[in-house]
Amino acid sequence: MNYPNIFKQGKIGKLTLKNRVVMPPMGTNLAGPEGEVTDQLIAYYEERAKGGTGLIIVEFTCIDYEYGKGFIRQLRLDDDRFIPGIHALANAVHNYGAKVFVQIHHAGRQSNSSLINGKQIVAPSNVACAAVGEEPRELTTAEVKELVNKFVQTAIRCKQAGIDGVEVHGAHGYLINQFLSPEANLRTDEYGGNFENRMRFLEEIIIGIKENCGKDYPVTVRLSVDEFIEGGIDLELGKDISRYLEKLGVDGLHISCGTYDSMDKVIESPLFEQGWRVYLAEEIKKEVNIPVITVGSIREPQFVEKLLSEGRADFVAIGRGLIADPEWVNKTMEGHEAEIRKCINCLHCIHSAMGNSHVLCSINARAGRELEFKELQHLPSGENRRVVIVGGGPGGMEAARVLSLKGYDVTLFEKNNKLGGQLHLVTDPIYRKKMTWHIDYLSNEMKRLNIDVRLNTEATVEEITAFNPYAVLLATGGRPMLPQVEGNDLGHVYTYEDVKLQEKVFTNSKVTVVGSGMICHGTTRRLAEAGNDVTFVEIPTKASKRIGAETRLRLLEKLKQVNVEIVTDHRLERILPNSIIVEDPLSGKHSEIESESIIVAMGVEAYNPLEETLREQMENVFVLGDAVGYSSLGEATRDGFEKAYFLESIVTHNREEEGSQTV
Structure with a gap:
């Protein structure tokens, strides 16, 4: 398929972009x-x-590290000493014909005291952000004017560093958004009150940048044109703001939505449809003549081409999709759409970056680690090595993909009639579509790389050793974990696999589901939609820790909509023939929930039946993914990638260790 609109040059101000x-x-x-x-x-x-x-x-870059910091290790450009680093970044991007902007930012009330050395956070008014829970100090008029200058000075440094333009962050509930919003800005000076006064802070920033960097230096503004909070900016006000900015000489608008108090609209979970917020950009585009950038879970080239051809936006922002696959554009241009590793919205990148790590991706092990994994080490010319992989889940297929690219002959055994493993257990219709993208990607890679895939074949030790393989990777996965309580072996206790694979069909039955995590929620909803009387007892698991608070609430709300009875903050004590006993750990009170059937969805435990026997007969046997005890897609993908990438080094290290022990 051709994509004439995706690959048409475009302009932001006088700057030409290649696509x-x-x-x-x-x-x-x-x-x-x-x-x-x-x-x-x-x-x-x-x-x-x-x-x-x-x-x-480039990611949000702090203009005031003393009060404006919004992230643990946030990029900054509030001092000239940071210019050389930004200059090096600009040069690296320019080497490939891309243009680069820097987004300039101040967190305002969406910072927190722990980020700014215990100081009180600042804002237009002393109105707290509920998600942060700290009351801010109202900025003085003099401080506001100084912040205008700091934004302008940061833009000047961007230009000095060779950056092609700046994006002013006026979205997602940060400081500029707070000045624009009637919910957050209750000031009575020249920077608050009526619409023009609320615009003044951003207006002075725009004018200051244009005066100091030149009227032709591109400036875009990212806007939340609907905050999705009571009393905040709605789409009509968002239109007014957009028209006003066009008159000020802004060169483009990057249309977004939400704040920390509506975070599920800022960073979408898997439950959102692709491109669900494109309508916001489409509405703004009707109001202005400057370029409009749309964003929001956009993944497929066909979808991008269609919305551009329909004139719904001028440019399309693909965020997490480029974390998952940096080659998205090149693969689209070359007609290799099936090779695109599409983002599945799992939020692993968000949780990792907001935790103690940096950005990571559950389906692209190289993301954020590009310096560790520069190029694959190919086998010496003429050398053939066979590797056997047991298990066609994501970890096994990722290992097969990498090893094949390195020149190994790979045979992969899968006992079922299709590849994908536990990825098939996702049942939510919207999330399932995204997970199917990843199954299709990996399956296509197996075909493209001519990997010897043997479906419907449960590998035996004899079959494996007959290959005389250089190495064996066991990705045999996991099996549903049962709670270690009395009654877990009763005949009416089933697992989520029994439900999802329809090995047991439940209709018009009184069912209790015990567990947590995405698969658990999907199982519960499926049972309720089938007409069962369902109680959900939420028990914390490893899987539940990977679900953000906003997503969890959204999932619970979905369960309520299908009349599921929800019990949280309790412990499962025991299972009886016709009920379960749960305990409130705070009060110690026990409750009985009547149930005809109990469904357990508490994650997986390792299933690894081959390792011990294989190790008796050969060297270089490795276990990966769920079979080791991992339980997430990200862990399985990373383990498969790393063991394949470093296979020779691991083998050499093990031989050296064995040699030293022998001596």
Whole structure:
């Protein structure tokens, strides 16, 4: 398929972009401890530029590290000493014909005291953000004017560093958004009150940048044109703001929505349809004549081409999709759409970057680690090595993919009639579609790389050793975990697999589901929709820790809509023939829930029946993924990738260890 609109040149101001794909700013936690550019940060952006992206907007960059910090290791440009690092980043991106902006940012009331050395956070007014839970100090008029100058000075440094333009962050509930919003801005001076006064802070920033960097230096503004909070900016007000900014000389608008108090609209879970918020950009585009960038879980080239051809936006921002596959643009241009590793919205990148790590991806093990995994080490010319992999889940297929690219002959055994493993257990219709993208991608890679895949074949030790393989990778997965309580072996106790694989069909039955996590929620909803009387007892599991608070609430709300009775904050004590006993750990009170059937969805435990026997007969036997005890897609993918990438080193290390022990 041709994509004439995706690959048509576009302009933002007088700057020409080679295509219509934009990488939006996303926090990575790859900056140094003082907010400086690191080699790894450069490598991360360089990879996306190399992949064909037209415009890269570098993650939110702090203009005031004392009060404006919004992230643990947030990039900063509030001092001249940070210019060389930004300059090196710009050069790396420019080497591949991409253009680069920097998003300039102040967190305002969406910072917190722990980020700014215990100081009180600041805002237009002393109105707290509920999600943060800290009351801010109202900025003085003099401080507001100084912040205008700090935004302008940061933009000047961007230009000095060779950055092609700046994006002013006026969205997602941060400081500029707070000035724009009637919910957050209750000021009575020149920066609050009526519409014009609420616009004044951003207006002075725009005018200051244009005066100091030149009227032709591109400036875009990212806007939440609907905050989805009571009393905040709605779409009609968002239109007014957009028209006003066009008159000020802004060169483009990057249309988003939400704040920390409506975070599920800012960073979508798997339960959102592809491109669900494109309508916001479409409405703004009707109001202005400057370029409009749309964003929001956009993954498929056909979808991008269609919305551009329909004139719903001028540019399309693909965010997490470029974390999952930096080559999205090049693969689209070359007609290799089936090879695109599409983002599944699992939020692993968000949780990792907001935790103690940096940006990571559950389906792309190289994301954020580009310097560790530069190029695959190919086998010496003429050398053939056979590797056997047992298990066609995501970990096994990822290992097969990498080993094949390195030149190994790979045979993969899968006992079922299809590849994908536990990825098939996702039942939510919207999430299932996304998970099917990943199954299709990996399955296509098996065909493209001519990997010897043997379906409907449960590998035996004899079959494996007959290959005389260089190595064996066991990715035999896991099996549903049962709670270690009295009654777990009763005949009316089933697992989520029994439900999802329809080995047991439940209709008009009184059912209790015990567990947590995405699969658990999907199982519960499926049972309720089938007409059963369902109680959900939420028991914390490893899987539940990977679900954000906003997503969990959204999932619970979905269960309520199908009349599921929900019990949280209780412990499962025992299972009886016609009921279960749960305990409230705070009060110690026990309750009985009547049930005809109990469904357990508490995650998986390792299933690894071959390792012990194989190790008696051969060297180089490795276990990966759920078979080791991992329980997430991200862990399985990473383990499969790393064991394949470092296979020779691991083998050599093990032989040296054995040799030293022999001596």
